[in-house]
Amino acid sequence: MGGYLFESHQISMQLPGNRWLFKDINIELNQREILVLQGASGTGKTTLLKCLAELIPYTSGYSTLLGKKPTEYGIPVWRSRVMYIPQRPTAHPGCPLDLFNIVKKYSSQRVKDNIGDPIQIGMQWNLSESHFTEKWSNLSGGEMQRCALAIAVCFKPDVLLLDEPTSALDPDSAEKVEQSLKQFSCIWITHDSRQANRVGTRQIHLTRSHPPTPADSDNEDEDHLLSMPESPHRSRRLSPSAFRGGLPVDIT
Numbered sequence: 001m002g003g004y005l006f007e008s009h010q011i012s013m014q015l016p017g018n019r020w021l022f023k024d025i026n027i028e029l030n031q032r033e034i035l036v037l038q039g040a041s042g043t044g045k046t047t048l049l050k051c052l053a054e055l056i057p058y059t060s061g062y063s064t065l066l067g068k069k070p071t072e073y074g075i076p077v078w079r080s081r082v083m084y085i086p087q088r089p090t091a092h093p094g095c096p097l098d099l100f101n102i103v104k105k106y107s108s109q110r111v112k113d114n115i116g117d118p119i120q121i122g123m124q125w126n127l128s129e130s131h132f133t134e135k136w137s138n139l140s141g142g143e144m145q146r147c148a149l150a151i152a153v154c155f156k157p158d159v160l161l162l163d164e165p166t167s168a169l170d171p172d173s174a175e176k177v178e179q180s181l182k183q184f185s186c187i188w189i190t191h192d193s194r195q196a197n198r199v200g201t202r203q204i205h206l207t208r209s210h211p212p213t214p215a216d217s218d219n220e221d222e223d224h225l226l227s228m229p230e231s232p233h234r235s236r237r238l239s240p241s242a243f244r245g246g247l248p249v250d251i252t
């Protein structure tokens with residue numbers, strides 16, 4: 001394992017019917033680097049981020065943060081350090097400050113005095129204090145998106161997994177959010193190629209997957225394991241063109 005902040009090795013997801021959604025995704029991310037993840041709708045971008053956050057099981061591959069695997073941190077700690085932020089906040093009861101206070105309790109195992117103030121962050125993004133005490137259901141899509149993102153950012157995750165974080169924002173707010181997020185290490189889904197060029201230090205492009213090949217059948221027993229294999233034998237360093245069997249990822 002190298003000296004990168006975050007690495008993923010051959011992350012693969014096979015769907016029912018043996019179709020590969022993506023296969024052998026290799027990622028290396030340095031501090032304050034932004035890897036932009038692009039691709040047509042349905043190519044698996046959100047699913048990939050959820051795999052990296054260990055929110056869902058995947059077929060094979062593994063990730064490391066500072067050279068350690070998720071099981072070495074414990075999955076809840078991993079999720080707080082490699083944090084997935086959905087495009088649309090899940091329906092929460094109460095107001096954004098309530099959510100912040102709940103998450104703060106969950107995060108008690110982490111360094112407590114490192115937690116920021118979501119209101120201060122939100123104010124940099126054209127929000128006011130009152131947005132954080134308003135019911136979620138009364139906020140606009142863009143206000144909800146910024147409140148949820150501000151709460152996530154306060155916990156200072158090592159890696160932010162951002163699912164179209166500015167999709168509901170006006171250009172001025174989007175630019176302010178972009179500027180703040182550049183201080184973090186991120187894997188960032190966007191459909192906006194201009195934004196990709198503005199924020200990205202590297203890019204991955206997912207394309208639509210293909211049906212299984214005979215070679216996949218040969219490896220069927222291995223490939224159907226819906227688990228998180230930890231074997232170092234599966235490790236492979238990033239290559240500029242990281243795909244196997246014609247499968248779909250270009251890394252630039």
Ligand SMILES: Nc1ncnc2c1ncn2[C@@H]1O[C@H](COP(=O)(O)OP(=O)(O)OP(=O)(O)O)[C@@H](O)[C@H]1O
Binds near residue numbers: 021041042043047048
């Ligand atoms: N466990 C699963 N079983 C069956 N299909 C699945 C599973 N997980 C993901 N998929 C399918 O994989 C595809 C990719 O979904 P995903 O949300 O990751 O795409 P996306 O690239 O983020 O799309 P968008 O740009 O529209 O947000 C979808 O068709 C989804 O239904």
